[in-house]
Amino acid sequence: MNPSATGWIDKLNTLLDKSGVFPVHAIVLYDKLRDSGFIYGTNIRLAYPLDIDNRLTEEELSKTHLYMALLSAHYTHTGSLVYEEAIHTVISFYAHIEKHNVSFFQKFLNGRKNSTKLEKILGNRIQFDENILTKNFNRILTNVLLYTDVLTYIQYLGGNTDCVTYAAKLEAFIIDTMYRALEIKPGKNEFDIQLVRLFEASARYAGTVGKEVIVPEEEKRIFSTPLEKKYLIDLACLTIWNDKVIDTEEKQFVLDFGRDLQVGRNEVEQSVELVRSFFRIYKDEILLLNFSNPVKHFYDNSTRMVSNLILRNKKRLIQELLQSRELLVLLSKSTVKELTKEEKQKVKVQLLDICKTIPSLAIFLLPGGGILLPLLIKFIPQLLPSAFNDNKIN
Known part of the structure; x- marks a missing residue:
């Protein structure tokens, strides 16, 4: 299964059937996606071990995880998973949120069978530098808000006819939270600056956002499902993360944030520890954290890419x-x-x-x-x- 080649969705469906671990409820898959790094905007490994010969690239892992998350959302909503039906619904969802985008329909919805259409859509949704040589030098991933697609798809399945507005409010709320978290940090480092750029570059629905974004209190209350709360808490913890000691004010910020969302203290503290543990374990593999040596990045990324090409x-x-x-x-x-x-x-x-x-x-x-x-x-x-x-x- 090669998510860079046509036909990967049909092959992945077969692998998921053989795995014996899929489909799963969206909130169960969420925890696996967080462990894999997808929720944090990076991908270290597959959420579930699958019988895949190839070592998947960051982009391929992103596509795979997004597709699995959308399938899981469909399964959670309907209680069953028929791939053809789920794929049709996901395509309808993306067509709905892109209904004013003529080029979207011309590029992605003409001809082809549905699984191939969805491959094109997901490939377009994953943001990576299109120049394969340049991206080895400057690979700031812009997928930290990718799970908003899944939450918005859940809204669509639930009958929300204005799910684009929902997504825009969700993104604005996340970025507003990020800025408020950064303001209380005693000292901002290069990681914090990169993280700001990452969040801003990831926004798809909210348009141009910045420090001036203000989310009314009444709109914050619309994010009340367990999945929304988990996602918001995890991103808030990502914002205050550092590789040293989390400042008292920073920790109090996420605790207060959790209380506003009616999330228990233990769950918030667990989220803080999960972020710290993930970045501590995989620090050397996360490109966002290794901004000090661009030449080394270029060599490491190129080596990984050439190795994958040769093996395949x-x-x-x-x-x-x-x-x-x-x-x-x-x-x-x-x-x-x-x-x-x-x-x-x-x-x-x-x-x-x-x-x-x-x-x-x-x-x-x-x-x-x-x-x-x-x-x-x-x-x-x-x-x-x-x-x-x-x-x-x-």
């Missing part, structure tokens, strides 16, 4: 390499000796020729894609039969 095209790549004897000799030589300028150029040209035959490796053909070739060369020896290493040129 391993058989075809081995076949193409074994047919190019000169390239194999040069690659073998490069592991023990510096190649000449002419030899390096030969390697580059022949590798790019191979990449032309494998669509998934087309990234290396893009302008600037050549800077990733050394990573491709680095991984190739691991793919080839042991005879390749036995015959190294010494």
Whole structure:
């Protein structure tokens, strides 16, 4: 199952059926999504272990989790899960909230079967830098408010004919809460600044928002379901999080916030600890926290991306390499000796020729894609039969 390729939803449905853990109630899945990082705007792993050979990228995990959350919301509302019916309803929901967007209907709702339409819609909903090379340098994720889609979909299922207004109020409330939380922090660091940008960039329904946003008290009371409360509390805790000690005023802020939402103290304190624990455990894997070394980010992200591409095209790549004897000799030589300028150029040209035959490796053909070739060369020896290493040129 590859969420970057057409047909992934149908394959995921099969995997979910085989897993024996799905469907589940939305509030049960929510806890799993929080543990995976989806609720916090990042994705470390799948919410449930599934029989997937590929290591999913951040974008692919986001698509998968959003789809699962929407299915779970449908199951919770109807009491059953028929994939075709759920997919049809989700498409109707997105068509409803985009009813004034002509390009949406032209791009995503023409032709195709429903599962393919939804793949396009979800792909459009997940915000990532479209330039695959640039995003390795500056990957500030803008999906921290993605769960608002699920809460808004629940409103749609419940008959709310103006669910867009609901979503706009929810986003405004979240961002208003974020600003109030940041104002009481004794010292703001780079993480806080990045978090502000993250929230603002994630807003889809509220439009342009800023410090001046004010949510009337009576509108705050509309967020009263257990899922809404859990989500709001978790994002408030995310705002006050830091890797040291949470200040007394900060903790009191979320406790007061929880009381306003009629959430018990124990649940609020648990949410605080869950945020701290998640970011403590996965700190090195969360790009938002590692803003101090952009060059290292570029290398780490590129390495991860190239590794995924190679694993997913391993058989075809081995076949193409074994047919190019000169390239194999040069690659073998490069592991023990510096190649000449002419030899390096030969390697580059022949590798790019191979990449032309494998669509998934087309990234290396893009302008600037050549800077990733050394990573491709680095991984190739691991793919080839042991005879390749036995015959190294010494």
